[in-house]
Amino acid sequence: MTNKVDLEQFALKIRRGIVDAIAAKGGGHIGGSLDLAELLSVLYSNYMRVDPANPDWDERDFLICSKGHAGPALYATLALKGFFPYETLLTLNQEGSMLPGHCDRCKVPGVDATSGSLGQGLSIACGLALSSRLRSKNQRVFCVIGDGEAAEGQIWEAAQFASHFELDNLILFLDWNKMQIDGPNDKVMSLGDPVQKFQSFGWRACKVEEIMFCSLMKQSQQQLI
Numbered sequence: 001m002t003n004k005v006d007l008e009q010f011a012l013k014i015r016r017g018i019v020d021a022i023a024a025k026g027g028g029h030i031g032g033s034l035d036l037a038e039l040l041s042v043l044y045s046n047y048m049r050v051d052p053a054n055p056d057w058d059e060r061d062f063l064i065c066s067k068g069h070a071g072p073a074l075y076a077t078l079a080l081k082g083f084f085p086y087e088t089l090l091t092l093n094q095e096g097s098m099l100p101g102h103c104d105r106c107k108v109p110g111v112d113a114t115s116g117s118l119g120q121g122l123s124i125a126c127g128l129a130l131s132s133r134l135r136s137k138n139q140r141v142f143c144v145i146g147d148g149e150a151a152e153g154q155i156w157e158a159a160q161f162a163s164h165f166e167l168d169n170l171i172l173f174l175d176w177n178k179m180q181i182d183g184p185n186d187k188v189m190s191l192g193d194p195v196q197k198f199q200s201f202g203w204r205a206c207k208v209e210e211i212m213f214c215s216l217m218k219q220s221q222q223q224l225i
Contacts (some may be wrong), residue, residue, distance in 0.1 A: 001044040007042055010044075018034055018072045022072055025092045029069040033072040036175065052082040055083060064143040066143060067145060067175065068121075069116060084109055093205070118148070121143055143171070145193055146178065148188070150174065159201045171213070203215065
């Protein structure tokens with residue numbers, strides 16, 4: 001397991017990658033991307049089973065970044081892990097670039113879902129988790145959603161689906177920064193207590209600083225995260 005100091009250093013490198021990419025473009029979703037640096041550092045250092053030399057490896061774990069506007073965070077992480085050259089980050093969202101502003105699985109090695117239409121990522125993650133079980137694969141699906149998109153009804157339909165089918169290989173992270181494009185969540189659409197909401201759907205949920213962790217894992221599996 002990567003130690004705390006190395007994780008912090010990797011998170012710092014991710015932040016630099018985000019800033020380099022967005023600065024080269026001249027603008028972008030910098031706040032919503034920087035939010036994810038620590039989370040992606042931990043996942044890709046200690047938990048994600050991936051192979052940069054074979055991005056489509058059939059035994060890999062999946063990461064669904066439902067808040068697709070945070071693509072620069074995922075791109076920076078993937079570049080640092082060797083999925084593509086770091087210099088490619090400097091072409092973010094420019095004509096002819098392989099890195100569009102939002103996550104695109106058809107263009108970017110290591111991206112598992114095209115996202116950006118908010119509210120859809122958890123449904124995609126549910127499909128992958130169920131598919132992995134049906135194929136008897138020991139794969140985990142990690143999904144990151146924003147607190148603003150949690151106002152979408154599809155999020156809660158997916159939460160109900162995951163609970164009904166006991167998808168204990170699905171792990172959800174909610175980026176609880178309390179902001180969305182039109183202003184503070186409490187003014188646009190209050191989320192209330194998301195921990196309590198997910199618990200009411202049968203999920204195990206807890207808040208860790210500004211990230212909320214939810215899963216349907218049995219208690220004996222909690223050491224996985």
